[in-house]
Amino acid sequence: MSTESRSLVVDRPGCHRLVLGPRPEPGPGEARVRVAAAGICMSDRELHDGHRDAAYVRYPVVPGHEWAGTVEAVGAGVDEGLVGRRTVAEGFRACGRCERCRHGETSLCTAGYDETGFTRPGAFADHVVVPARLLHPLADDADLRAAALLEPAAVTAAAVRAGAPEPGERVAVLGAGTLGLLAVQLLAAFSPAELTVIDPRRERASLALDFGASEALVPKEAEEVRGRYDLVVETAGAPSTAADACLLARRGGRVVLTGMFTPGAVGIDPVHLSLSQLTVRSVFGAPSAAWSYAVRAFTAGLLDPAPLITHEFPLERFADAVALVGAGGPETGKVLLRP
Known part of the structure; x- marks a missing residue:
């Protein structure tokens, strides 16, 4: 050696x-x-x-x-x-x-x-x-x-755990990068009624269909489904995606932010947040429990x-x-x- x-x-x-x-x-x-x-x-x-x-x-x-x-x-x-x-x-x-x-x-x-x-x-x-x-x-x-x-998968697992998905819910994922596609795999295991992925790169959004998504949209198309989703997981960290995620959620819905935002990102409208009674969580890194979750999903073949x-x-x-x-x-x- x-x-x-x-x-x-x-x-x-x-x-x-x-x-x-x-x-x-x-x-x-x-x-x-x-x-x-x-x-x-x-x-x-x-x-x-x-x-x-x-x-x-x-x-x-x-x-x-x-x-x-x-x-x-x-x-x-x-x-x-x-x-x-x-x-x-x-x-x-x-x-x-x-x-x-x-x-x-x-x-x-x-x-x-x-x-x-x-x-x-x-x-x-x-x-x-x-x-x-x-x-x-x-x-x-x-x-x-x-x-x-498995490190980005653990971050995604932290987001999924925070979002607490339930079978039969309508779920949206913003972003079809590494975090977004890993999120699709983990969320698909909960058998959502709908699992929509939104990304401005149509090729990347469409790739999510191979990972368990039921629908792939670009942002312009997503304007037609605002207020529809029980759970929205944001993974892109683009200037507008935190605000966009809140607009996609139904009244009383849940939003989890995992993207790393830079100064100048568009803020979430507090009036919309209050009137819609949204629950908004953010994720930075992953606690030990999320790591265990990701490793178990990987070992079980639910995450590839x-x-x-x-x-x-x-x-x-x-x-x-x-x-x-x-x-x-x-x-x-x-x-x-x-x-």
Whole structure:
């Protein structure tokens, strides 16, 4: 086994390098995982380009918060039976002691933001070291390529749990990106009467039909179905989609926002919100329970992220890979790095 390991370091916005150094060793309570695949999302692109809020990144950093791999070694105090197990891991380094953590809301930890791939070394590398308590072991035959998408799937699971869908309801999903298509798969398992996906890219919206949606619309067409849906899950983070989601919901309906909005996004009309008696929830990241939910759905075959993957690159081609993310091409789905 080699004692060296490669990692992709972003020293500062727009400046990255591939580094060969000593293989990281797990300390007490930690595990070293050999990375099989790591997904690139818009937050990684923002980190690389320097557009991520300074409170949520610490340069220099090895990015990579969406990943899967195999446990290679463990530190003191960790069950050695984990060695050889396929796994994913939560990204938030929640303290586990504050009031919110004790309540199970680990994504709201009050100890301060700390996340693998943003403030701690991530998985754009041959190896990643994480606290063993954050691991979610997978089945022995799990597809690690597909499992790399369990991080966005956990975020989607948090949204579905917040939305509390029931069989026979009318459900809409705004956005047919990674989060949107994963949401379709999870929501389809509740047997909705209708499952409508809305995206300005008709090709992406239509792709949702293969994932369990009953209807695919572009925004202009969606104007005709405002006020129809029991549950609306927003995943796009576009300037108008929070407001649009509330207009799609029926009176007394539920709206869950998962998109990462930028300053200048259109606000939700408080008059409409009040008169329609809407319940609006937001999701940022995923608590431990949502991770467990996503892993169970993946293991049971209710969630299959593999068809979302369209491009795979080695670490050496990170520049090509990150350039694809957010470029807007309908043919580009999930982009992976394969160390």
